């Protein structure tokens with residue numbers, strides 16, 4: 001291990017540095033086969049490897065990916081507390097020289113100043129072109145690590161080791177990396193693919209329940225956009241998934257990764273087909289933005305978006321009411337909200353335009369035609385307004401009281417741009 005540790009620096013009153021970790025409980029790998037999902041992108045192709053207990057073998061899995069002994073482990077304090085020591089041990093055992101870079105948890109870490117701190121640490125520890133970065137954590141850690149890897153010495157290899165459900169089924173796959181800007185979420189970034197995605201589903205056992213349920217919204221999304229059979233599986237297995245039963249959890253992650261990998265392989269840079277991954281996100285992002293990124297976490301906003309965008313598709317005559325009700329029922333059974341109160345149409349439409357704006361003020365949306373199939377179409381303001389009024393009444397701003405299952409948006413919050 002690097003003798004120069006711990007790194008410990010002041011950063012806007014926060015710290016980047018090593019903290020002591022606790023050992024994770026021993027992991028059983030008995031009886032569960034390793035799953036591999038390829039992401040086919042020519043010379044940028046890589047594998048998603050899924051195996052309970054994988055974290056204990058992470059060091060052995062890197063030998064094919066780098067010739068340098070230096071590994072930078074970027075993680076956050078919550079994840080470091082639970083999983084850093086085990087990861088370090090596995091890397092040291094495999095002969096690597098790991099340098100942990102520990103960041104504060106949460107979205108506020110996704111800034112350019114964090115990138116500067118990571119780059120400082122890499123330069124100080126003389127990381128070279130072949131040195132590898134490991135992103136150990138949720139989507140925030142994956143996004144910042146990938147972006148730092150994309151720009152340090154014009155690109156060094158990085159590997160995703162996602163530890164949240166959102167990261168395991170979504171953010172670690174596909175190569176979108178970056179940080180937020182004061183004027184917009186994900187405004188700065190790069191497409192930069194990892195060399196591998198190594199998923200240990202046992203890490204989900206320590207995830208806060210709210211984060212787990214929010215991640216289920218992204219899993220449900222995959223069924224709606226691409227696979228009715230998977231949607232039926234989720235309808236049947238949602239009670240088991242909520243209990244974190246191992247077999248359905250592994251299947252849900254694997255199938256989600258397969259769908260994301262297929263979509264990304266067809267359209268790496270989101271010129272067309274990849275947009276289908278934004279289903280539920282046009283309204284979801286708008287609600288997140290209007291809530292000032294506080295009241296709702298991302299997956300909770302997406303859960304509402306899944307239902308409301310299906311309802312809007314039904315209003316446009318693109319799908320039947322039965323499709324909306326199936327989506328609504330599954331979202332509710334997953335423990336997610338499906339309605340929003342206190343948004344005026346003007347603020348909602350304004351925030352939707354910040355997300356996916358096209359010429360003439362039309363918003364490009366993704367709409368289900370049935371479970372397992374979506375279409376990409378622009379929507380006109382008048383159509384969306386008519387739908388909104390049919391739900392809430394003219395010019396509506398529904399009741400001020402918080403209703404069960406409904407999330408209020410902050411009235412004074414101004415929408416920020418949101419790049420998916």
Ligand SMILES: NC(=O)c1ccc[n+]([C@@H]2O[C@H](COP(=O)([O-])OP(=O)(O)OC[C@H]3O[C@@H](n4cnc5c(N)ncnc54)[C@H](O)[C@@H]3O)[C@@H](O)[C@H]2O)c1
Nearest residue numbers: 078105106138139140163164166167170171176203206207
């Ligand atoms: N790049 C992409 O394609 C893409 C896709 C979706 C989302 N994202 C980004 O991902 C971010 C959200 O990711 P997220 O939902 O994983 O949030 P996150 O990274 O903030 O993690 C959520 C919380 O869970 C904690 N945590 C992580 N793993 C844990 C574990 N195993 N046990 C206990 N606690 C754990 C974290 O410390 C944090 O407090 C957003 O910034 C979003 O923009 C990116």
Ligand SMILES: [Zn+2]
Nearest residue numbers: 218281298302
């Ligand atoms: Zn999402």
